[in-house]
Amino acid sequence: MRKLLIRTTILFLFCSTLLYADTFTVTGVVVDSITKEPIEGARLHIKEDGSSASSDKKGVFTLYTSRTPATLIAETGGYKAFQKQLALPCDRLTVEMELSIRYTLGKVSVKEARRIEGSKQKIKVEQINKATTQLFSDSLKVVQTLPGVVTGDDFSSLMYVRGGEFYEVVSFLDNVHILTPYMWGGNESIFNPLFIDRIDFYSGGFPVKYFQALSGVVDVKNIEGDFQKRSGSLEASPTTVEIFMQGPMTKDKSSYMIGARRTYYDLFMNLAYGDKYKGIVFPFFYDTQAKLTWKLNEKDKLYANLIASYEGMDFDSKATQDENEDRKNDWFTFFYSDVRVLPSLNWERVENDNLSMGLTLSGKYQEGIDKFNNKDNNHNGTQRQVDGFLKSRITYITGRHTIEQGIYVFRTWIYADSRLNFRTLMPDGTYYPDQRIDTYDWTRLMASGTYLQDDIALYADKLFLNVGGLFEYFDYTNDNTFSPRGGLKYMLTENTTLKFNTGLYTQFPVNGGSGAPPIFDNKNVKSEKVIHYVAGIEQELPQHFFLRLEAYRKDYYDRIVQDPNPALKYTNNGKR
Structure with missing residues (x-):
């Protein structure tokens, strides 16, 4: 072998x-x-x-x-x-030393040529650093510069990939599935650039190990702390200050890495304007991230991650209005706060060059409060969510086959309480008061899945075939899906590759975009589905440049749309 x-x-x-x-x-x-x-x-x-x-x-x-x-x-x-x-002393000497890979984050040491991974772009830390020189350092800004990706505005971190919605893009951080990696309503991501080793971005045709994504995948891999020496940094931008430290806990065996960010422009604004903005809290966030890594032995590695964030604002328009009589009735107040804690634990084992396995456990607690008031409306909302995530996988090589198997289980408990008091202007000039209350008392949802894929070297390390399937189940709507996927790759030369990928991609109706999940209004809605077709040629150029030409097509069906029937509210009658 x-x-x-x-x-x-x-x-x-x-x-x-x-x-x-x-x-x-x-x-x-x-x-x-x-x-x-x-x-x-x-x-x-x-x-x-x-x-x-x-x-x-x-x-x-x-x-x-x-x-x-x-x-x-x-x-x-x-x-x-x-x-x-x-042998010393010596004249000019060239000595070649070879290092074989020993540990990876969730990968067995296989030749990259065997992998068929669709429209994949590897983003290195140097590219991330160049793209995050802005008011708020955000690692996703570099992804937004790639072909096929658009965003709403320069401040938003939300991404729309090849015509899809932003919630069709799924994120992973060190193997952990993250439903909403955003702060400030999508204007900032939780991914700290100081921690990132690389980002693997998929804009189509991605393999079955990536689940619950319709348009794209953002797979973030963090670095490990230095096993040899301690170091740190303190950096400040016009809006934020951040600290970063790393080093060994036990030299050559374990390491730590910790960092924190905090906006300070909001404090400066209050100091600069004094009583004019008294009582106003401008949008702010704190976040911290930590990673501990242990080399248990020559084959096993354990690492623990923690992400925690706190954000909010408190705004009263009266503090910014003048004494103009015409504007006295245009006032409004807005308050929100959000706390999130996301711990995770990963175990990786590399048995030999042909066999590796891994296990990921994670949890999340998130709580948000929002309030909005004006002369006609009064809204108070509270949301709490507790998540648990488990994923295991095994990868092995036998002959011409590189086979990966995996399972995942995702369980969440959601509490939501929304109370809106409003008044409606009637034809006779009077106001009719009304109220709407929506409460979901710790609703439980569970999704699970299992996948199998095989990368096959068909001919002389030039022609490769990928076949795979993903079976998933969602308990709340009793929904079963099977997603077959496949691809071909032919290497014309060492640096030139022809590729074709196709497959079915599904997403359970748990993400409502800017509103509540559709399943809360109609338990009979099913998964949205899309078929990808991607064909292209890739060329590696000197000086690490890379050229890709692709043609793609996406066929949506079972799209969830609003229904005029108030008894239904949502159905799967949409197509695109």
């Missing part, structure tokens, strides 16, 4: 004597043998005397030793250690 490894080549540019007759300098650069990109943070040390160094952002390192011969060892997170004996 052929072993497939991701290899890293360490090139030592030269070795020469320096400073003293018995002291030698070893200088080099750490690069990826496939992408040729520098690797930051690799640890290099001499076994005999313990002298060590780490590669910088450009992959460059320098260390000194007085031992000859000397054994050089290189290690970095995600790769197997490798050692090489050096």
Whole structure:
């Protein structure tokens, strides 16, 4: 059986004597043998005397030793250690060292060429950092610049992918399914750029391991804390201040990472305007994020994440109005607050080069309060939600097959209370008072699913086939769905690929966009469905540029639409 490894080549540019007759300098650069990109943070040390160094952002390192011969060892997170004996002193020397992948976040070490993953774009941390230089740093801004993605305005983080609605895009963070990764009503995401390693964005044809998405997937992978040394940063933008710290808990075995953000422009506004805006709380948010990682042994890794946020505002239009008599009746007040806590735990095991498995557990508590008042309306709303999520998966390679199996269970409890007092102007000039009360007392919903997919190498590592299926069940409406998906990939050359993907994608009616879920008004509505057809060509260019040309088609059916019949309110009669 052929072993497939991701290899890293360490090139030592030269070795020469320096400073003293018995002291030698070893200088080099750490690069990826496939992408040729520098690797930051690799640890290099001499076994005999313990002298060590780490590669910088450009992959460059320098260390000194007085031992000859000397054994050089290189290690970095995600790769197997490798050692090489050096003969010192020496003239210009090139030594290649290969590192085999050891740990990944939910992936077995298989050759990427086997994977058929539809319209996928890998977004690296450098791209994220370039796109988040703005008033409020938001990692999703870089996704909004990609082809096929539009947004409502420059401040919104909501995304509409290839003609779909924003709730048709599903987000994952370190394998955890996140229904609403937004703050401020969609104007900011919970993804902190300082924590992110990469974002995998799918705009169509994505595989069966991604569930409950109709148009797109945002799969965020966080970095791990430094296992060698402590570091931190304090940064400020015109609107927010953030702190970040990382380092080892036990050197080489466990690490921590913690960060926090807080808006401060709102405090400045109150100070700057004094009594003019007295009593007004401008929109604000706090959030914190933490990750702990343990290398249990050579095969097992455990990591825990925590996200917590608090946001709100309190606004009274009277404080901003002048004494104009015509505007005295145009007043309104608005208040809202939202608290969210999302802990998660992941276990990953890499048994060997052909077998890996993982388990994810997460929970969420969220509570929101909103109030709106004017001369005609008075609204008070409270929402509470408790979620639990479990996912397991196993990936194994046998011959020409790379097979992945998985299951998930998502359970949520929802409490909602909405009370609206309003008055209606009657034809005789009088006002008729009325009231509407909607209460859902800890309604329980549960969705579950299981999937199986196989990536098959059909011919000479050039032609690949992907077939898979996802079966899901939603208890509240007794809804069963089966989503078959598949794709073909043919590699014309090492850098040129032809691809085709198609499949059925479904979403249970639990997201109402800007309103309540449709199932609360009609328990008989079923899942919305769409079929994807994606065909294209991909070309890797020098200097890490990438060219993709695609044609796509999406056929919607069983769309949920409002029905004029007040007894129904919603039906699955929509098509597009």
